[in-house]
Amino acid sequence: MSVASTKAFPVAWCRQQFPALARQVDGLEAVYLDGPAGSQVPRRVIDAIGRYLIETNANHGGRFITSRDSDAMLEMAHQAVADLLGTTSPECTVFGANMTSLALAFSRSLARTWKPGDEVIVTRLDHDANVSPWVLAARDAGATVRFVGIHIEDCTLDLEQMRQALSPRTRLVAVGCASNSVGTINPVAKICAWAHEAGAEVFLDAVHYAPHGLLDVDSWGCDYLACSAYKFFGPHVGILWGRRERLERLAAYKVRPAADTLPDKWMTGTQNHEGIAGVLAAIEYLADLGRQFGGGDERRGAIVTALNEIGAYEQQLCRELIAGLEELDEVRVWGITDPARLAERVPTIAITHRKLPPVALAEYLASRGIFAWHGNFYALELSETLGLEPTGLVRLGLLHYNTSSEVARLLAVLKELR
Numbered sequence: 001m002s003v004a005s006t007k008a009f010p011v012a013w014c015r016q017q018f019p020a021l022a023r024q025v026d027g028l029e030a031v032y033l034d035g036p037a038g039s040q041v042p043r044r045v046i047d048a049i050g051r052y053l054i055e056t057n058a059n060h061g062g063r064f065i066t067s068r069d070s071d072a073m074l075e076m077a078h079q080a081v082a083d084l085l086g087t088t089s090p091e092c093t094v095f096g097a098n099m100t101s102l103a104l105a106f107s108r109s110l111a112r113t114w115k116p117g118d119e120v121i122v123t124r125l126d127h128d129a130n131v132s133p134w135v136l137a138a139r140d141a142g143a144t145v146r147f148v149g150i151h152i153e154d155c156t157l158d159l160e161q162m163r164q165a166l167s168p169r170t171r172l173v174a175v176g177c178a179s180n181s182v183g184t185i186n187p188v189a190k191i192c193a194w195a196h197e198a199g200a201e202v203f204l205d206a207v208h209y210a211p212h213g214l215l216d217v218d219s220w221g222c223d224y225l226a227c228s229a230y231k232f233f234g235p236h237v238g239i240l241w242g243r244r245e246r247l248e249r250l251a252a253y254k255v256r257p258a259a260d261t262l263p264d265k266w267m268t269g270t271q272n273h274e275g276i277a278g279v280l281a282a283i284e285y286l287a288d289l290g291r292q293f294g295g296g297d298e299r300r301g302a303i304v305t306a307l308n309e310i311g312a313y314e315q316q317l318c319r320e321l322i323a324g325l326e327e328l329d330e331v332r333v334w335g336i337t338d339p340a341r342l343a344e345r346v347p348t349i350a351i352t353h354r355k356l357p358p359v360a361l362a363e364y365l366a367s368r369g370i371f372a373w374h375g376n377f378y379a380l381e382l383s384e385t386l387g388l389e390p391t392g393l394v395r396l397g398l399l400h401y402n403t404s405s406e407v408a409r410l411l412a413v414l415k416e417l418r
């Protein structure tokens with residue numbers, strides 16, 4: 001991993017880009033810690049959506065100017081996503097409604113290649129969007145599902161169990177890049193190497209990781225990856241990437257008149273073009289953030305710099321938040337808390353309170369202008385494994401537009417509860 005520069009992170013510049021951050025609640029500045037369920041968006045994303053609808057609103061493939069401009073924008077958006085994911089093949093990037101819909105549709109195609117006796121590995125750390133699609137697909141194919149568990153003390157994946165679960169029968173390993181509940185980062189390159197040794201493919205859920213760390217499909221060696229733009233400062237659009245040879249060979253569930261070529265083969269129906277214009281603008285925002293640290297105009301390089309700097313800045317916020325939480329006897333932090341291991345997590349911190357159930361704690365924070373989610377965040381296997389169903393946890397989700405003073409304010413509010 002490359003090292004962040006010594007230049008201070010331009011959080012003031014970042015915050016100026018996001019109009020929603022100016023919101024007040026009862027005279028207090030709102031503190032947005034709800035990012036894991038959807039980040040706020042920069043002004044340029046809002047403008048790009050509006051501009052698309054005013055200037056180029058048209059369907060795909062027409063000979064007239066708005067359709068041609070719209071298609072040119074789509075092409076640029078595929079290229080931008082390829083730069084975000086670390087691939088040189090924009091035609092292998094697919095847009096869809098959201099990650100869940102893309103995973104459900106894709107699992108149906110993949111499962112047509114499975115048979116009884118085949119095995120699929122899922123984990124108890126994942127969001128259910130990377131569990132249920134594979135469980136349902138395996139059921140349809142008569143394949144067997146193997147669950148890999150976690151180490152409860154730090155909410156990391158049990159990698160030994162993963163190794164043991166892999167065999168020549170394994171067809172797919174579905175694993176997340178980072179937990180949307182407790183923030184653990186999984187060693188996905190290592191898992192891809194193990195899976196490939198066993199002859200299996202890997203589907204990565206990068207939804208939670210994308211706003212925090214660099215996506216790098218080529219160097220990770222995964223076979224498929226999905227993410228969602230509304231988690232990385234864009235609008236509600238899902239993204240799927242797959243290896244060209246697989247996307248070409250697999251049969252898509254599609255209508256007959258739709259193209260058989262990539263990427264259209266996998267993009268069923270008319271897409272959310274205005275949303276895709278917003279995705280392009282969100283990726284440009286990240287690249288511009290990278291350009292604040294110098295370097296050239298080349299977009300992938302700028303994205304690499306941006307996510308490197310975001311990671312370093314977020315790690316500092318995470319350190320401050322965990323240190324403060326650890327001083328509160330009533331609060332339990334789930335997941336990695338060791339300051340020496342912060343590179344193994346993103347700054348998504350799940351807590352429980354000894355006296356207040358998660359919903360009451362979230363309400364209390366809301367009354368102080370702090371937005372945080374409670375529940376299981378659809379990471380249902382994890383919540384069950386931790387014995388936290390049905391109430392779940394409270395998730396304090398930091399993003400790079402959050403600040404040290406917001407962390408201090410949150411900690412002060414939690415102290416009031418003593």
Ligand SMILES: Cc1ncc(COP(=O)(O)O)c(C=O)c1O
Binds near residue numbers: 097227
């Ligand atoms: C890790 C993870 N995977 C998948 C999803 C589902 O994404 P989408 O809402 O785009 O279907 C989410 C949503 O919260 C998530 O956090």
